[in-house]
Amino acid sequence: MKLEQSFMDFMLHHQERHKRTYNFLVLLEAVQTAAKYIQYFYQTGSLKNLMGEAGITNVQGESVMEMDDIANGIVLHYLRRSNQVICAVTEEEADPIRLNEDGRYFFYYDPLDGSSNIKHNLPVGFMFAIAKRNLEGPEDHHLRKGSELRAAGIFLIPTGVFTLALADTGVFRFHLDETMTYVKPDNTERLVMPDDPKGWELSFNAGNRKTFSAKVQSWIDENESKYAFRYMGALAGDFHRLLSNGGMFLYPAIVNHPKPEKNRPKGKLRLLYEANVVAFIAREAGGLAVNEEGDDILEMKPESPHQRTALYVGSRLLVASIRDRLREKK
Numbered sequence: 001m002k003l004e005q006s007f008m009d010f011m012l013h014h015q016e017r018h019k020r021t022y023n024f025l026v027l028l029e030a031v032q033t034a035a036k037y038i039q040y041f042y043q044t045g046s047l048k049n050l051m052g053e054a055g056i057t058n059v060q061g062e063s064v065m066e067m068d069d070i071a072n073g074i075v076l077h078y079l080r081r082s083n084q085v086i087c088a089v090t091e092e093e094a095d096p097i098r099l100n101e102d103g104r105y106f107f108y109y110d111p112l113d114g115s116s117n118i119k120h121n122l123p124v125g126f127m128f129a130i131a132k133r134n135l136e137g138p139e140d141h142h143l144r145k146g147s148e149l150r151a152a153g154i155f156l157i158p159t160g161v162f163t164l165a166l167a168d169t170g171v172f173r174f175h176l177d178e179t180m181t182y183v184k185p186d187n188t189e190r191l192v193m194p195d196d197p198k199g200w201e202l203s204f205n206a207g208n209r210k211t212f213s214a215k216v217q218s219w220i221d222e223n224e225s226k227y228a229f230r231y232m233g234a235l236a237g238d239f240h241r242l243l244s245n246g247g248m249f250l251y252p253a254i255v256n257h258p259k260p261e262k263n264r265p266k267g268k269l270r271l272l273y274e275a276n277v278v279a280f281i282a283r284e285a286g287g288l289a290v291n292e293e294g295d296d297i298l299e300m301k302p303e304s305p306h307q308r309t310a311l312y313v314g315s316r317l318l319v320a321s322i323r324d325r326l327r328e329k330k
Contacts, residue, residue: 004183007032007162007174014166023084023104024150027130030082034075035126035155035162036180038111041070042124043158065118068092071111071126079107086133087141089272089305096141096305106131106144108273112157114234125236126155127277143305146276146298154236154277163191163243165284171243193246193287193315200247200315201228203238211263212252213292219325220250235269239278239313243285248314248322249278253292267292267310271302275311282313289313294326 011025045067072092079085079099086103089096091110109128117124129152131144153164160176170190174182194200202224209220227247232238238249254264269275279289279297289297292310300309312322 002186004177004185007182007184010172010174010184014169018169021104024130027079027082027084027105027107028151030078030084031075031128031153032155032162032182034078035157036176037074038071038126038155039157039160039176041074042067042118045118065112065115067118067124068112068115075109075111075126086139089143091270091273091306094305104133104135105150106133108276110270110273110277113154113236113274114232117232117234117237121158122234123159123232123237124157124234125240126157127236127273128153129273129277129280143272143302145301146271146279149276149280149298152277152280154240154281156236156240161240163240163281165281167284169284171281171285191243191285193243193282193285195246195315197226197246197315197318199228199245200226200318201230201241201245202247202250203229203231203242204250204252205231205233208252208254211254211257213255215325215328216250216252216322219322223321235274235278239281242314243281246315246318248312248318250322251311253310264308265292267308269309269311271297271300271307271309272305275309275313278311278313286316287314288316288319288323290319290323290326292326294323 011028015022015025072090079088083100084103085099085105085107086101087096087098088107107128107130111126113125113127129149131149133139150167151165155162162174162182165171172184172190173188174184177183209217230241242249251269253267257263275297282289290312291297312319
């Protein structure tokens, strides 16, 4: 009989090997429990009429899907129960949420990335990032840079795949088995983005290409024929492919829209719980992520909970190529 290693068994050995506390395990147990419940509600949502809009908008002014609201409530419930989180930032709430004053961690998350896919029952993602509070003195509750994260992860729902990056350790992938346990197949080690460009893919909204800057448009024109094109319309899903195949996901700034009010010169993705998540995972898998100026995403200093950014993330050489183009003087 062959039994795969469970996620919690993997983490127990990891914490012991690195002589780290079990507080982190308690938090991750809460996170994976929340993910399982989100998975359940998503799989049964169509039968329960839960796949439509909730009739409200979030702090970004976007329509909230009923599943967004459900997923957010599930995550907050289990974060509170864990007693490990001092403060959480979620896409669905305007302000940071103070949870447990004795908590050791900050938790940044998007409960369901790719909300436009919900009504079509296509894959979405529960994305999160974890940073430590100040354990040596008073905590000032400042928003942490990506380089300060201790872990980041993506649950791909309803696919049942969990990708986790641990600081200075690597990226690992777990699969939900028939017993609703996340397990690590025996034949898999840490994930590393492939170096061979033959399998690389480009992923971006081709319908927006004329709204990108001239630098970005020229880079795409020169390079897109070299690689396969894939685009799912959800960062979690598109990045999931890149981890295995290599390539680059682009979400450039919108600067040339025919309707100027639709321009987004600073980008659209949220830094704390979208861009930093994939940037951190990419770094641990040997990749790179930069913003519209060509600066490292992980070194951006957050100025507000819902700060936006452009994003170029993926294989290091490919991202470095567009970074050099972005930094060229006009």
